[in-house]
Amino acid sequence: MTATRLAAAGRLLAVTALTAAALACPAPAARAAEGGLLRLAHLSPDTPAVDVYVDPVAAPGDERVVPAVAYGTVSDYQDVPPGSYAVSVRPVGADPATPPVLSATVQVDADSARTVAGVGTFADLGLEVLDDDLTPPAAGSARLRVVAAAAGAPTLDVAVPGGPVLATGLAFTDTSAYLDVPAGATALTVTPAGGPATELPVELTAGSIHSVLVLDRPGGGLAVRTVLDAAGPGVVPAGGVEAGAGGTADDGLPLPAVAGAVLVWAATRTGAGRRRHGARPGPR
Structure with a gap:
């Protein structure tokens, strides 16, 4: 056999071996679908603390529980598989098998x-x-939105001075659209209808995204x-409140809200059956 024929035979054997190896090895599995993010907030001024249950509709009874959620609390985000989730609210310490006070279904997409x-x-x-827009803001900017959760302010205006x-005119229970603002040291001026303005110094890091909560202060004011x-x-942070009115977090609201609600979503299985709306917990 000539050298040319030997080289050709070698190339043929190499191609055959590579083809056989490719057929023997299965294609890599498709990447698992990305999950979504879900968190909870208590923004009702005169409603006492509650236990909140998050139950995947596709797997009833496989619940996660956030206990004793108080007014002003925003929980950590949790990674959850895409799908529908039943969110149920019960008085603190209530039997998980009892009908919830409130319930709603939320769709979490990838x-x-x-x-x-x-x-x-x-x-x-x-x-x-609430739909949370976590896409990056413009270069050199941060992104803010306002959540009106103070019954003492039927409407309010919020601006960055200058x-x-x-x-x-944001009404109580409403949430504004997100807006990009220049990053850096600045302030927020919150003015309720017919009331005095409150100024909050803030430090906004470029690329960060924030929700501005306007809450009732115990004893009056915002x-x-x-x-x-x-x-x-x-x-995505593990929760966290950066500052309160006037640049401090000591505003008399419950500790979970001040500390940023470092809450553990404990996985439990309750076996609860079909849920019905029940009586609300007693007012504050």
């Missing part, structure tokens, strides 16, 4: 973020699903806080 919030006064309590207006939604692209 790469989405949702906040399920108890809103309104006790007499008109409801659950609202900068953009975040909300005008407490204004920023909650970090994301520290940067793909960086």
